[in-house]
Amino acid sequence: MSEADKNHWEAKYSGDGYEPNREPSALLTEWLGDRPPGRALDLACGAGRNALYLAEKGYEVTAVDVSPRAIALAEAFAREKGLTINWVVADLDNYTIPGQYDLMVISFFFINRNMVFPIIAALNQGGLFFYESIMLPPGAAADEKHKHRFHFQPGELKQLFPGLSAIRYEERQVVGKDGLPAYIANLAAQKE
Secondary structure (H helix, E strand, O other): OOHHHHHHHHHHHHOOOOOOOOOOOHHHHHHHOOOOOOEEEEEOOOOOHHHHHHHHOOOEEEEEEOOHHHHHHHHHHHHHHOOOOEEEEOOHHHOOOOOOEEEEEEEOOOOOHHHHHHHHHHEEEEEEEEEEEEEOOOOOOHHHHHHOOOOEOOOHHHHHOOOEEEEEEEEEEEEOOOOOEEEEEEEEEEEO
């Protein structure tokens, strides 16, 4: 990740008036169900909303983010709840996934296409994978595609993880924080 990107995320989490979203991803809560807990990895965890949820469900969680401030916020929330989570500050462009996991989650504003095969390899047979992120609007101009590293192309997320069976895939338009249309891609998948 570029220094400018790292500085952007650190500024976001350090900004006056920043209020972290403490609700876990609806995609995760909808599909997790009553599965017995195991080992979970939350990549680009931000302030830890999904990691906290998984730890509350009994998972042994490792959560990774590039922002030290985001990890500090997440650690404070975990202490408030009496939860133990392995928090890691790391640039996912240079991160090696340690071990095997029963569940992995990536939620919003992170795409690293070079991590596709390491993610698949680190997911146990029968393991669940949840990915939720922003995407370019259908029909976006070619020059827009090069400006938005952290946006999926329409249909891209569904094709990106060979070897995982999609349980659910959805692309939809939502209203962004600024009141303008935004586009989201969601994937719930399982390793066969």
